[in-house]
Amino acid sequence: MALASHRKKGYSRQNAYLWFIAPAVLAIFAVIVFPWVYTLWMSLHDWQIGGKSEFVGIENFVKLATDARFLSTIPRTLYFTLLSVLLPVVLGVFAAEVFHQKFPLRGLVRGIYIAPMMATPVAIALVFTMMFHPQLGVLNYFLTLVGIPKSLWVYSADTVIPTLALVEVWQWTPLVMLIVLGALASLPTEPYESALIDGANQWQMFRYITFPLILPFLMIAVIIRTIDALKSFDIIYVISQGGPGTASETINIFLYLQAFSFLRIGHASAVVVVFFVIILALAIILLVARERLRWNR
Amino acid sequence: MESVNSARQAEISYRLKKWLGRIALLFSVILVVSPAIFVFFWMLSLSLKYEIDNIAYPPVFIPDPPTFDNYAKIFRESNYVLYGYNSVIVSGAATLIALLVGVPAAYGIAKGKAQGLGMLIMVARITPGLSYLIPLFMLFRFIGISGSLLALTISHLVITIPMVVWVMISFFEDMHPELEEAALVDGCNIWQAFYRVSMPIARPGIAVAAILAFIQSWNNFLFGVVIAGRETRTLPVAVFNAMTFEQLSWGPVAAAALVVTLPSLLLTIFVQRDIVTGLAAGSVKG
The missing domain is CATH 1.20.5 (Single alpha-helices involved in coiled-coils or other helix-helix interfaces)
Structure with missing residues (x-):
């Protein structure tokens, strides 16, 4: 009898928690799950906005596999992503080491340092557009000051991807810094004390103590940064619109143009599915790599 | 010696x-x-510079004399007050709704009652924004609300709900359960324990979640550029249009860019410390 009433109470408590999540479940199904399912459905149709739709099975995917313009966006996106992950990791670790020290006005300086990642990307992109101007831009002025020949920045097919990655790096290095800074704050002090007694120098301490300890956190930063860099849209679209030609057309830009310039909804939905698979695959590879690192330690 | x-x-x-x-x-x-x-x-x-200084080479660094003409110009020639109003309504409403549904949900997930939902939010976080935008765009056209502030607000929920849930889960997980358990033993029901005990303790977390969600929604460009109509443009869309129409007039574009990003930067100052203590790790950027 007592047991039964206890069980009943436990059951009603379980139910009570359902009421907490029910509104969110409803909202999430409406704005997140419904779009996923609908995207899958549309990707199997030949569908133009304003036109009629026709079921075509996997034809959209077959077409994508042979679409040279689409295929060229994949290595381009990976190149952009590689730059936008590696540079922030290196610079972010350096910045975290700096902010881990004590100095006057540290809070204020840190606030300024993280401002780029909270700023409106469109606004930032517009300012960079003006700074990249080949004749009048302030960046080329700086280059000539230190004796480096002027660059065409986003106006040349050779430099457009690194230039756009530069903006991405400028904006998102603070996120890596914050993650590493949190990791540094949690480190034990004992290994450093014994290393000092053993006469280790700063670099050795970083290389053999700090780096292995922050590596798991660094991998989190790498995963987040990879996912976000793959999806980068605002900066590329505002600064170069995928140009010159298609030299900076990443998967996301290609996708946007298919959907909202050419209004090929079925085709674009197939791109979304492929894009999602690429992001998921990379995320899983990195997660597995992170687990491996943990085991080897 | x-x-x-x-x-x-x-x-x-x-x-x-x-x-x-x-x-x-x-x-x-x-x-x-x-x-x-x-x-x-x-x-x-x-x-703050006159156009002649903006296109001077070598560049003029310090505006001398500074001018507010560019700011006057953007408010005179385009309807930035309306666009600002749109942005406030859309981001404000999307944040509010996200708090209403997201805070209790995060509580449920943190109490270990809805891991599946937590996973769903994770996957939502890695999905490209366009995969929501295309279906929602079609849906809004179908039910005839395309281009309205309502449609924009609904689309911004894609950004704000995962953000609120994400930040609040870590907040509720870090909270000591003793107080709540005491309340339950004393005869509170779960709703009362949540509303009277956990919520007040979590208030700073709710503030951070609200500000982060608001900033991310405020900064969003993609949803606005597709869904908004002429009269319902949000600020980032309006600024983008300013550039395409005034290719070479840098002063007004820079002024508009600053007006758009200033609220995000000011709000950041309020949550700076919390962002630094790691709350935002993994949660920033929808």
């Missing part, structure tokens, strides 16, 4: 090292923070 000398030498070399260390640190701080400072400074500088 000799030992005194060498002791002094050691003292001097110690002080020298300390000073060198300080100078190196100062130099590193300047090196690290100068790119951020320069871009914002340049934005401000462009917005």
